[in-house]
Amino acid sequence: MKDNKPEWYARMKRGPFEVTKFDSEMMRKVEERALIDRIKPRKKRFSPWAAAVATAIVLIGVYFLVPKSSLSYPDTQEVGAGKSEMTAEYVREHLKIGMAQEDVKNIFGNAAEGQSVKRDFAQPHQDDPNDMRTWTAVDIWRYDYGVGEGYSVHSDLEKDNGFDMPGIENGNIESQLVIVWKDNKVERAFYKYMSSKGLESTQIGPAIEDFPDTEPPISDEAKHDSEYPSLEVRAIGESTLGKFELRPRKGSAEKIQPLGAPSCLGLDTDLTITGDYELFFKATAGGESLIQNYEALEIIQKENKAIMMQKFDFPKVELYLFIPRYTDCHGLEFYAYGIDKKTGEASAFTFQEGDNAIPYWTTSPMVLPTQLDDQLVVEGGRFAGTDGATRYRFQPDLNKHQMMLEGKEQIP
Amino acid sequence: MLTRDYLKYVSDIPTATLQELMEEHGQEVWNYAYFLTKNVDMSDDIAQDVFLRAFLHIASFRGQSTVRTWLFSITRNTAINYRKNAFFRKVTLLEWIHSASSASSAEEQYMSRTFTDTIWQLVLKLPPKYREVLVLDAKYELPLSEIASLLRVSSGTVKSRLHRARSKMKEFMKEVERREG
Numbered sequence: 218m219k220d221n222k223p224e225w226y227a228r229m230k231r232g233p234f235e236v237t238k239f240d241s242e243m244m245r246k247v248e249e250r251a252l253i254d255r256i257k258p259r260k261k262r263f264s265p266w267a268a269a270v271a272t273a274i275v276l277i278g279v280y281f282l283v284p285k286s287s288l289s290y291p292d293t294q295e296v297g298a299g300k301s302e303m304t305a306e307y308v309r310e311h312l313k314i315g316m317a318q319e320d321v322k323n324i325f326g327n328a329a330e331g332q333s334v335k336r337d338f339a340q341p342h343q344d345d346p347n348d349m350r351t352w353t354a355v356d357i358w359r360y361d362y363g364v365g366e367g368y369s370v371h372s373d374l375e376k377d378n379g380f381d382m383p384g385i386e387n388g389n390i391e392s393q394l395v396i397v398w399k400d401n402k403v404e405r406a407f408y409k410y411m412s413s414k415g416l417e418s419t420q421i422g423p424a425i426e427d428f429p430d431t432e433p434p435i436s437d438e439a440k441h442d443s444e445y446p447s448l449e450v451r452a453i454g455e456s457t458l459g460k461f462e463l464r465p466r467k468g469s470a471e472k473i474q475p476l477g478a479p480s481c482l483g484l485d486t487d488l489t490i491t492g493d494y495e496l497f498f499k500a501t502a503g504g505e506s507l508i509q510n511y512e513a514l515e516i517i518q519k520e521n522k523a524i525m526m527q528k529f530d531f532p533k534v535e536l537y538l539f540i541p542r543y544t545d546c547h548g549l550e551f552y553a554y555g556i557d558k559k560t561g562e563a564s565a566f567t568f569q570e571g572d573n574a575i576p577y578w579t580t581s582p583m584v585l586p587t588q589l590d591d592q593l594v595v596e597g598g599r600f601a602g603t604d605g606a607t608r609y610r611f612q613p614d615l616n617k618h619q620m621m622l623e624g625k626e627q628i629p
Numbered sequence: 630m631l632t633r634d635y636l637k638y639v640s641d642i643p644t645a646t647l648q649e650l651m652e653e654h655g656q657e658v659w660n661y662a663y664f665l666t667k668n669v670d671m672s673d674d675i676a677q678d679v680f681l682r683a684f685l686h687i688a689s690f691r692g693q694s695t696v697r698t699w700l701f702s703i704t705r706n707t708a709i710n711y712r713k714n715a716f717f718r719k720v721t722l723l724e725w726i727h728s729a730s731s732a733s734s735a736e737e738q739y740m741s742r743t744f745t746d747t748i749w750q751l752v753l754k755l756p757p758k759y760r761e762v763l764v765l766d767a768k769y770e771l772p773l774s775e776i777a778s779l780l781r782v783s784s785g786t787v788k789s790r791l792h793r794a795r796s797k798m799k800e801f802m803k804e805v806e807r808r809e810g
Contacts, residue, residue: 222767223795225748225802229767232745233752238663239655239676244648247677251647251684414670420710472785491785513789571807 303362303392305419308408312396312421316403321358321396329358329396332372332379356398362410363391380409386416445473445488445521452496454526454537454554458561459500461508461526461537461554466493473521483517483544490516496539496554498563508554509565517542526554529588533558534613536566536593538586548579548598551586553620555613564618568611574619581606592623605629647684654697655680657769658704664764665708667753679703698775701765705779751801759794766791 311324322329357379361370368389372381384390392410396403405422447470454461465471471492476483494511518524526537535558540551553566567574580586584596589610597607608628611620655676662675682703744750752760765771765779777784 223798225798226767228746228748229752229764233660233663233749235745237656238669238672239651239659243673243677244651244655244680247651247680247684248647250677250681422710472783474783489786491783491789513785513792515786515789 303360303394303408305408305410305417308394308406308419309421312394312403312406314403314405314421318398318401321403325360325394329360330370330372332357332359358396358398360394360396361390362393365389378407380407385409385411447471447473447492448521448523450523451490451492451494451516452524452526452539454528454539456528456535456537456556457501458535458556458558459498459502459563461496461498461539461563463494463496463511463524463539466495466510469493476517482542484519487517487519488521490518490521496565498554498556500561500563502561506563508563509552514541517544519543527586529586529593531588531591531613533615536613540580540585544582545598549582549585550577550579552577553593553613555615555618557615566613566618566620568620569617569622578609578611578620593620596628647680650683650696650700651680654700657697658700660768661701661704661764662708664753664760665705665757671708675704675707678707682707697769698771698779701769702779747805751798751805754801755794755797759790759797762787762790763794763798 312321359372359379361381364370364384365388368384370381370384370390372379372393379395380393381390385393388411392408394406394408396406398404403421405420408419408421410417447465450462450464451471452461452463469492471490473488473490476485476487476489491513494514495507496509496511497505498508499505516524524539524541526539529536529538534555537554537556538551539554540549542549553568554563555566556563565576567576568578569575578595579598581596581598586593586595588594591612593611593613595609595611597609605628607625609625610623612623613619614621658679659672659676662672662679663669666672666675679700683700752763755763762776762780765776766773771779773784773787777787780787
């Protein structure tokens with residue numbers, strides 16, 4: 218890539234902060250934690266069979282050699298009253314992914330509250346293994362430690378993943394351990410408690426166990442390239458006066474791969490399509506003209522097929538909107554192109570904002586642009602924590618090749 | 630900057646080396662965590678977790694990337710884990726609502742005052758995926774291929790995001806110029 222770094226890059230060399238945030242106190246804490254780990258026996262990776270045999274031998278040995286009362290920690294008698302001895306370190310050290318329920322009982326006692334929920338999703342749905350709220354079935358055990366005298370625990374599976382957050386925050390419970398089960402094995406767990414720093418949380422889960430590779434594999438791009446061929450025309454805008462065609466730049470191909478994980482950008486099966494493009498207009502009367510170049514454009518669509526531009530019919534101009542992505546967390550960028558009805562000439566339209574000409578505008582993913590008389594009505598994106606959105610009204614100016622902002626209003 | 634090539638041959642970091650690693654990369658790791666989360670407490674926790682995990686998993690460092698990129702990789706994974714955690718989502722969402730309703734939170738105002746340059750306020754206004762790629766490029770000067778590898782996306786996507794990040798920064802700067810007249 219020909220990369221001319223902007224001059225303001227120099228301003229980012231220093232900082233962002235004047236003062237050191239990672240201070241000696243933090244280093245000391247890390248060293249303390251490292252030291253605790255160092256004095257523990259080093260973990261070795263065994264095959265599942267070897268681990269099972271070793272666990273069985275240890276458990277049998279412990280069963281015969283150690284008094285029964287010390288088998289579970291903390292003793293179930295201690296749970297639910299007075300100060301508990303449970304710590305995040307103990308949870309991290311003893312609770313392992315894939316443990317059977319019996320093993321967990323042996324270590325953490327029998328005093329767990331079980332909760333489960335099944336959810337029906339209105340739309341086609343796929344569980345995200347990293348997001349419990351997307352699971353169709355959740356099965357948890359909850360251990361309460363250091364519950365104050367006379368306090369009854371109120372947990373909320375839908376709201377707080379089974380934790381009694383007010384209880385912990387108000388000091389009515391010292392800590393809680395929530396274990397998530399899948400197929401009767403520990404899938405992940407959360408341990409929450411209050412410290413002098415405030416609410417603290419420890420997670421035991423696949424993400425912790427799966428330590429990142431030193432060299433993370435490059436995305437499966439190469440693997441998927443062959444599955445999703447680059448198209449000759451990625452977007453089309455059809456008119457009686459001619460046809461817009463968005464094509465990958467000559468000699469280049471699109472890179473197409475599935476999103477891989479569901480998010481507000483789309484489903485995991487949606488396709489991310491990237492490339493350098495050129496937008497051409499093929500006039501019905503003959504001739505072809507280059508209207509716009511796109512560098513490294515990112516498109517997200519459900520299928521590997523050409524996108525149809527949206528057409529709007531204004532008195533003097535036919536307007537076409539190209540929206541590269543079909544959904545987003547907040548707003549979708551879109552580009553506008555016009556065809557002069559009188560001459561049949563096509564051009565890119567910018568958006569007027571004050572003295573600036575903006576090459577694209579942003580629309581709400583839920584309410585796409587509409588036409589009201591001779592105006593294009595665009596509802597802006599909505600952002601978390603903001604009240605409402607802004608609705609913009611634009612009118613195409615054929616002479617300036619620009620969408621002129623005629624008015625805007627705040628909407629709920 | 631010290632080189633830590635020999636770390637690829639070890640399975641255990643002596644405490645002294647851990648301290649050196651933290652002294653050398655602690656602030657960078659903390660900064661990166663902050664760019665990802667925009668949350669001071671979370672960055673404190675993530676930075677500490679990163680070095681503890683580096684300490685525990687040094688055997689997985691095979692020297693195919695720099696120590697810094699390896700630490701960034703751990704930082705990123707740790708931050709993602711925190712973000713995927715429902716509690717983090719809740720905390721940050723509440724903070725978002727709070728900060729949106731009262732212009733900017735006391736913490737944000739405090740953090741803004743400690744910036745070395747006002748440009749950081751604009752960087753932090755960028756959407757996370759643009760912010761991250763811009764910081765890795767402009768601040769840490771990571772090669773494109775290394776950014777792609779760290780983010781687990783294609784180089785094309787990095788270029789695309791970088792292009793957009795720079796464009797948005799340009800818009801922000803124009804806006805500032807306009808306001809300041």
